[in-house]
Amino acid sequence: MDQELTASVRTRFAPSPTGMMHVGNLRTALYAYLLAKSKGGSFILRIEDTDRTRMVDQAVEVIYKTLDAAGLKHDEGPDVGGPCGPYVQSERQAAGIYMKYAKMLVEKGAAYYCFCDKADPLEESHEPEEASFSAGYNGHCRNLPQEEVSANLAAGKPFVIRQKINREGSTTYQDAVFGEITIKNDVLDDQILIKRDGFPTYNFANVVDDHLMGITHVVRGAEYLSSTPKYNMLYEAFGWTIPVYVHLPLIMGRDAEGNVAKLSKRHGSVSFENLCAEGYLPEAIVNYIALLGWNPKNEREIFSLPELVEAFNISGLNKASAIFDYEKLAWLNGEYIRKMTPAQLGVLIAPYTHLQGTRFEPVMEQLAALLQPRLSKLSEAGEKLAFLLQCPDYGPDLFFNKKNKVNAESSREILSIMIPRLSELKVWNAATINDAITACASERSCKYLSVMLPLLFAVSGLKATPGGASDLMALLGREESLARLETALAKLS
RNA sequence: GUCUCCAUCGUCUAGAGGCCUAGGACACCAGGUUCUCAUCCUGGUAACAUGGGUUCGAAUCCCAUUGGAGAUGCCA
Numbered sequence: 001m002d003q004e005l006t007a008s009v010r011t012r013f014a015p016s017p018t019g020m021m022h023v024g025n026l027r028t029a030l031y032a033y034l035l036a037k038s039k040g041g042s043f044i045l046r047i048e049d050t051d052r053t054r055m056v057d058q059a060v061e062v063i064y065k066t067l068d069a070a071g072l073k074h075d076e077g078p079d080v081g082g083p084c085g086p087y088v089q090s091e092r093q094a095a096g097i098y099m100k101y102a103k104m105l106v107e108k109g110a111a112y113y114c115f116c117d118k119a120d121p122l123e124e125s126h127e128p129e130e131a132s133f134s135a136g137y138n139g140h141c142r143n144l145p146q147e148e149v150s151a152n153l154a155a156g157k158p159f160v161i162r163q164k165i166n167r168e169g170s171t172t173y174q175d176a177v178f179g180e181i182t183i184k185n186d187v188l189d190d191q192i193l194i195k196r197d198g199f200p201t202y203n204f205a206n207v208v209d210d211h212l213m214g215i216t217h218v219v220r221g222a223e224y225l226s227s228t229p230k231y232n233m234l235y236e237a238f239g240w241t242i243p244v245y246v247h248l249p250l251i252m253g254r255d256a257e258g259n260v261a262k263l264s265k266r267h268g269s270v271s272f273e274n275l276c277a278e279g280y281l282p283e284a285i286v287n288y289i290a291l292l293g294w295n296p297k298n299e300r301e302i303f304s305l306p307e308l309v310e311a312f313n314i315s316g317l318n319k320a321s322a323i324f325d326y327e328k329l330a331w332l333n334g335e336y337i338r339k340m341t342p343a344q345l346g347v348l349i350a351p352y353t354h355l356q357g358t359r360f361e362p363v364m365e366q367l368a369a370l371l372q373p374r375l376s377k378l379s380e381a382g383e384k385l386a387f388l389l390q391c392p393d394y395g396p397d398l399f400f401n402k403k404n405k406v407n408a409e410s411s412r413e414i415l416s417i418m419i420p421r422l423s424e425l426k427v428w429n430a431a432t433i434n435d436a437i438t439a440c441a442s443e444r445s446c447k448y449l450s451v452m453l454p455l456l457f458a459v460s461g462l463k464a465t466p467g468g469a470s471d472l473m474a475l476l477g478r479e480e481s482l483a484r485l486e487t488a489l490a491k492l493s
Numbered sequence: 494g495u496c497u498c499c500a501u502c503g504u505c506u507a508g509a510g511g512c513c514u515a516g517g518a519c520a521c522c523a524g525g526u527u528c529u530c531a532u533c534c535u536g537g538u539a540a541c542a543u544g545g546g547u548u549c550g551a552a553u554c555c556c557a558u559u560g561g562a563g564a565u566g567c568c569a
Contacts, residue, residue, distance in 0.1 A: 015569090051569070197567080203569090
């Protein structure tokens with residue numbers, strides 16, 4: 001029971017290659033990783049491709065890429081090898097591993113061959129063969145005479161292998177997060193271990209592989225809480241040690257109507273790749289999901305992966321499910337963006353700016369510096385910088401700011417004064433431009449903003465911009481800036 | 494339907510009987526700094542689902558109710 005005494009912790013992440021990586025799955029991987037690493041143990045990757053109908057091309061690559069981007073380096077797995085291979089269940093199936101153990105179970109009387117057809121009316125029947133069958137399969141083949149089984153097998157009749165559940169009493173187990181869980185055995189059904197196609201089900205492959213791979217802590221979603229007794233019966237039938245269970249609270253999403261449900265597509269981007277494509281940084285995503293269901297027992301919120309490893313503890317795991325909050329993710333992402341250097345940010349925003357190949361590409365770092373405090377995700381860089389290439393269309397009403405007494409009339413006046421002055425500047429940079437603005441304001445005994453705002457509006461065509469008038473004019477250059485000021489003056493006259 | 498689990502601000506959470514007139518963060522609101530906007534700084538609004546117990550004392554323990562989620566697949 002005392003995990004501290006466990007010689008070497010081994011956890012695994014066992015995804016199915018069915019497409020993109022859901023953040024819920026990624027969080028499971030993260031916690032499995034953190035648990036192992038915080039104890040100096042091993043983190044194993046196992047591919048669970050036993051459902052051939054759900055296989056998606058390239059999905060295994062997606063898994064590798066995602067784990068890599070998230071920084072969750074596995075110690076053993078299909079691509080890096082290890083002592084417990086193969087790490088792909090279809091390969092293990094081909095090696096006959098699951099069938100071997102299933103037959104062992106049949107011999108022990110803990111499983112049986114079932115010849116019922118998928119659509120067999122007997123299976124559909126609500127009249128169970130045994131009175132105690134309250135759920136699932138009706139038990140038709142549960143006690144088939146040995147001769148009949150042999151005859152069917154000899155005749156090559158298709159079969160599945162089912163677990164023979166002892167329906168008496170109840171099963172109690174200890175979960176590291178949820179504590180003691182007790183389930184009445186009569187609600188457990190004779191689940192299928194080996195499918196008609198010879199592949200194992202998750203329920204069986206998991207137990208066999210977790211044991212064979214020496215997994216000490218099974219980290220998985222809370223949806224397995226009620227089926228865990230079935231796994232324990234398997235472990236017991238084999239005489240294997242039951243691992244420590246670490247069931248995780250589910251991650252929920254809120255849809256447009258405000259209903260809470262398991263996080264899914266309709267709640268927005270929920271795959272790691274989509275989130276990244278939208279401009280959330282992998283480090284921020286990892287940091288955010290780490291806090292969804294776990295807390296460090298203090299008020300700290302920003303953690304790098306190594307810091308998470310350092311701080312992680314099972315006791316910080318929560319029981320209640322959590323709702324994925326894009327706003328908080330965005331805030332955290334902004335924090336990460338602000339921590340970078342402008343040069344680093346420049347590289348990251350470049351693809352989003354539509355400025356590559358333009359005269360602005362060489363000043364990407366400057367642009368990044370301006371954007372840095374204004375970005376919550378990289379994808380926002382595009383819209384925020386669009387005005388550089390083309391000044392948005394606007395009307396005279398853009399020139400209005402009550403507090404600083406800016407209106408169309410005052411703006412026309414300011415522009416007509418400032419255009420000649422600016423065009424006479426010997427040196428065109430933010431400092432000289434700013435000096436010109438300051439000088440004008442002091443001459444007129446008016447506020448700096450009364451002069452600056454009309455210029456800002458004229459040069460950007462926007463009410464809110466990622467920089468002040470002098471910054472933007474410096475970026476746009478003398479020619480373009482003056483042209484925009486002239487255009488504005490014309491519109492106001 | 495049956496079974497299991499869960500339940501503190503709108504959201505993520507702290508809280509393991511007195512430290513709680515319940516703390517932090519996001520969001521929101523107000524003020525300040527600022528070359529607009531943003532960043533940054535200050536402050537504010539906002540929660541123990543309900544009802545019973547147990548106890549000198551309960552957000553914390555027990556029971557019930559209600560609400561939510563999950564399971565009930567030859568999916569994982």
